[in-house]
Amino acid sequence: MLAMRAFERRGLARHEQAMAGLGEVKVRLATNAIRLDALSQRVEQMPMRDADAAPARAAIHELTAEVGLLGDLIHQVATTLADHENVLARLPEPAPVALPAPTAAPEVVLDPEAARRARAEKLSAERAAAAAAAREEAEAERAALIGKALSEGRLEVHLQPIVSLPQRRTSGYEALARLRLDESTLLLPHEFIETVETRGFGPTLDALVLTRALAIARHLGSKDGGIFVSCNFSRATWSSSRALATLTRILDKYRDHTAHLVIEMPQAVFRELDPTSLGLLGAMSANGVRFALDQLVDLRLDPRALFDRGIRFVKAPAALLQAHVEGRVQSDIDAGDLAALLARMSITLVADQVEDNPAAADMIELGATMGQGLAFSPPRPVKPEVFAEPEPATAAVAAAAPLPPPVPAEAARPPLNIVDRLLGQDRRVPAPPAPPEVAPQEARPERLPFRAVLRRASA
Numbered sequence: 001m002l003a004m005r006a007f008e009r010r011g012l013a014r015h016e017q018a019m020a021g022l023g024e025v026k027v028r029l030a031t032n033a034i035r036l037d038a039l040s041q042r043v044e045q046m047p048m049r050d051a052d053a054a055p056a057r058a059a060i061h062e063l064t065a066e067v068g069l070l071g072d073l074i075h076q077v078a079t080t081l082a083d084h085e086n087v088l089a090r091l092p093e094p095a096p097v098a099l100p101a102p103t104a105a106p107e108v109v110l111d112p113e114a115a116r117r118a119r120a121e122k123l124s125a126e127r128a129a130a131a132a133a134a135r136e137e138a139e140a141e142r143a144a145l146i147g148k149a150l151s152e153g154r155l156e157v158h159l160q161p162i163v164s165l166p167q168r169r170t171s172g173y174e175a176l177a178r179l180r181l182d183e184s185t186l187l188l189p190h191e192f193i194e195t196v197e198t199r200g201f202g203p204t205l206d207a208l209v210l211t212r213a214l215a216i217a218r219h220l221g222s223k224d225g226g227i228f229v230s231c232n233f234s235r236a237t238w239s240s241s242r243a244l245a246t247l248t249r250i251l252d253k254y255r256d257h258t259a260h261l262v263i264e265m266p267q268a269v270f271r272e273l274d275p276t277s278l279g280l281l282g283a284m285s286a287n288g289v290r291f292a293l294d295q296l297v298d299l300r301l302d303p304r305a306l307f308d309r310g311i312r313f314v315k316a317p318a319a320l321l322q323a324h325v326e327g328r329v330q331s332d333i334d335a336g337d338l339a340a341l342l343a344r345m346s347i348t349l350v351a352d353q354v355e356d357n358p359a360a361a362d363m364i365e366l367g368a369t370m371g372q373g374l375a376f377s378p379p380r381p382v383k384p385e386v387f388a389e390p391e392p393a394t395a396a397v398a399a400a401a402p403l404p405p406p407v408p409a410e411a412a413r414p415p416l417n418i419v420d421r422l423l424g425q426d427r428r429v430p431a432p433p434a435p436p437e438v439a440p441q442e443a444r445p446e447r448l449p450f451r452a453v454l455r456r457a458s459a
Contacts, residue, residue: 015081022078029071036064049185054138061130066123143199145181146192150201154180155208157216158379159229162350162372166364172228172262174372175213176379177205193234202236203243209233210250212387217260219386230262230292230313238269241276248280248287255287262313264294270309278309285310292350296320299331299338303345314342315352318359318373321366339367 040060149155159173179187196205213231220227237243251258263284270293273281285291292313293306301314316338324335333341339349351363354373363371 058134065126157212160379161377175231202234206233206237214254217257220260244280258288264292266295299333307345315350318354
């Protein structure tokens with residue numbers, strides 16, 4: 001009996017120690033939760049960009065989820081101990097004289113590996129949900145920043161030269177869009193084009209790019225040489241006849257500058273155009289707009305059909321042409337005959353994405369008339385004066401012309417009418433004296449060619 005009492009007292013002491021330990025762990029978890037909340041508030045107050053703050057927020061969300069999970073597990077342990085305590089309290093006490101023989105308690109078989117896997121799966125699911133929520137929040141904030149930048153017109157245009165081969169003289173430029181979020185953040189097309197097309201900002205972006213390209217075309221039209229500028233439209237604009245109609249109205253308004261403008265169109269988009277879009281394409285071509293087939297995926301081309309649609313340039317990637325030459329890609333048209341085949345229909349082959357001089361030499365051997373890529377020049381920003389509005393020609397001429405001499409008041413009087421003539425009342429003012437004759441300038445000596453001087457000397 002004494003041994004049993006001692007065993008019970010020892011069990012009660014261990015139970016109290018376990019409960020005290022659980023309470024201490026719960027207090028520490030609550031303290032850590034408070035610290036995580038303070039850390040989250042400090043991160044929100046730090047002057048950093050939203051794109052940089054998104055990973056920190058995701059990490060804080062993961063830590064908060066883990067702390068909450070540990071708190072739930074500890075609460076479950078404490079609840080289980082309390083239930084065991086209540087069950088033991090309700091059991092009848094053994095008789096003091098006749099003690100029953102000790103029976104072995106049923107052994108509870110647990111699978112610790114399965115429990116560990118379940119906890120790991122639950123924790124990974126919570127982490128994935130927190131990370132997905134953080135990504136969605138960051139994407140929404142990024143889309144809001146891009147939409148605000150587009151609405152405020154913070155679009156910058158960089159120009160990459162398109163040179164003639166083999167002379168490498170500049171024949172045109174491609175207008176590449178850049179989006180300015182703030183003073184230190186400039187997004188490239190692959191960083192914002194997906195968000196633009198997903199959120200429906202494509203027509204706004206294309207209208208801004210077209211107006212910038214028309215301003216550059218106006219600047220190029222004031223110079224000799226026939227240099228053009230090309231621009232791209234998003235896939236959403238090509239698939240929307242309403243957006244194409246809006247751009248057609250812009251082109252019709254600035255019809256005087258469309259001769260120096262080329263609009264690029266991906267090959268996949270060209271093959272999927274509906275009849276309405278093809279009609280708008282014809283309207284643009286009637287206004288003098290030329291088109292370029294861009295982003296070629298194969299060489300299955302019909303030059304006559306391309307020419308009828310207003311396409312005057314075909315931009316083929318240098319890697320695609322080299323793959324056809326090396327035999328890695330089979331096609332009905334040989335890469336060496338492509339330039340001549342297009343030239344018969346007045347279509348120019350442009351080798352695109354030429355990265356180095358060996359690739360440029362290969363494109364020259366294939367007969368490419370023009371080339372574009374880092375081998376010739378990287379994209380560079382446009383000077384601000386290109387987008388400045390030109391001064392009206394009449395105002396400039398009026399400012400440059402000298403003022404006429406003042407007319408006397410008497411000379412401005414109307415001539416004598418027929419009644420005054422009949423009455424002999426001739427009150428007309430005599431004509432002003434003729435201006436003094438200007439002394440003639442001395443005649444300059446006649447300049448003779450060198451052959452005539454040599455002929456005279458030999459005579």
